Amino acid sequence: MKRRNHVVLLATLMSATAWGQEVSLYGTTMAQMWKQDTPGFDKATFTPATQYLGIDATKLGTDNLSLHLFGWGRTDLSDASTLEGKSGGYLNYGYLQYRFDRANAEIKAGRMTVNQSTGFEQIDGVSVRTDLRGGFSVSAFGGRPVYYKTVDPRNQTDYEFQRDAIFGTRLGWRMPKVGEIGVSFLQDGTKAAKDLDIPSPIDYTRKQLGVDVLITPATIFDVRGRTVFDLADHAPAAPGAPDRNKIAEHDYTASLKLGGQFVLSGNFAERNFFAYFAGTNLPSLFRQDEKDMFRGFGGSITWNAPSTVQIVADYRHMHRESFGDVNRAGGEIRWASSEKTFQAGVGAHWVNAANTKFVDPATPYRSLSHKEARAWMMTVKGKFSASLDGILQRYDSGNPYLAGMKNVYEAVASLGFQATTNLKMSGDVSYGTNPVAKHETRGLLRAEYRFGFAKKGGR
């Protein structure tokens, strides 16, 4: 969306708040500071000031109409802290919502995130949903996709030409004592790369069909997941190349609750990149035009002890066809006082990446196998709050990716004061060491405020 359209949308939506009988405004103002003195880089001082702002205005003339806005802006008070320059901002969402009294029906219009189809999309458009008789529900959305900048302006032109519209729909059927099945469709872009004045080899459009299921015959057991099929017309594969898989994704999670305290969970996921993604705008990151695939499986066991202790053990295996295998295993213990005024946690994980492949002949390759430990605590006493958080990653020595380091760590201490019901001030200091900065100290001041009546705004 162009900047002037942002302004028009914001002005229109902001003016709507004047009609709201219940307006909630919540925000966070943050000021950070850190200095950079890294060999090979100019010395710099960074002091970005960031403002997050959200508005929920309900009862806009009618009990059912509401407005929801959230965005952020940043300006650098000294050197530019990002590649965008000394200032930046973004509207994460801004939409009007009408909720009907029946059938859980709703209409949204504006910028929003939709996840009722095969994936997770950010759109400028309209979204509708309603329950139907007999356990059915239907939802649909349409509009323009929200674009991110690409590196090459010509790519950006191609990208925005092809992704001219996005729309999707989902039909669900919920069956008593069985679960739910949904069928969804997504089309992102209607113009093909071949329609460009200068035909592009990269097709950014997607057309996908998804089937999602929930099977929960008893409250102690459920299986959730989805399979997504690629329906797009792709250029034919090279002669002799194997047929491309039309299944973009399988992703299934099963969960079993035992005796109210134990939860066993398992997940399996497989994604074929050529079918899952569309064309890349950063070829150095993703090359979906290559035949590549990710497969992962894992599980966890959680013990929710009655004494407010929670213990989790987890394992995950990841396999990527072009790079190899990674295994991650570990656990975490959490403890909270009965009033939740004190919480603490300790965790440890082992990541074995020894079976990853040599991919860049120009780089001396070492795996990023490591051990990770984390400990944290937070407490609230009256108007004061405090927290400590430390994380350590211990790698093999002599890894060329780590500038001679073995231990990479970060510790953060925070102290907060709830000045009033609506205002909280806090300050953080963090210290750490990593391959980019051997001694990294950062300061952060934060003011969080909330005015209005919303029960859930910003939570």
Add this chain to the structure above:
Amino acid sequence: MARNTVFKFIGVALGLGFLMACSLISPETSYAPTHPQELSAGRPMCSECHSTDVAKGALKPYASFDHTANFVKDHRFQANQDANTCASCHAQSFCTDCHGGKVPMKPSIRLSDRPDRDTPHRGDFMTLHRLEGKMDPSSCYTCHGRANNDKCKACHR
């Protein structure tokens, strides 16, 4: 003349279709837009209070919304099938804490005073993303969008 007839026919068909669609809409009352009771701090277990019989009311399997450690890390299917259940307690901005699309800083920095929340990219993710992004680039998609954001330009060209 013929064109008018066609338009009238299409108009009548659309009108009938709309009436049929309206008759299909559930007569059930919508459930509360916000949770009627204030919940205590921490991670709630919906099934402690809600009947988990999916045959009743809105047919919602509340037990699968229990905020277990696993649910906190992996709730995409619930959000996909039942986003309006999440909305009874959480504003959209809660999702935006992690799934913002484009954000000015890592969630773990913005929420550094909340170590209890499972924010992504804690610690030195600059090193770790070489591994995580390489093994499963599709995991970046949920938060950063299908084509990533322009922060990637720093190194990836």
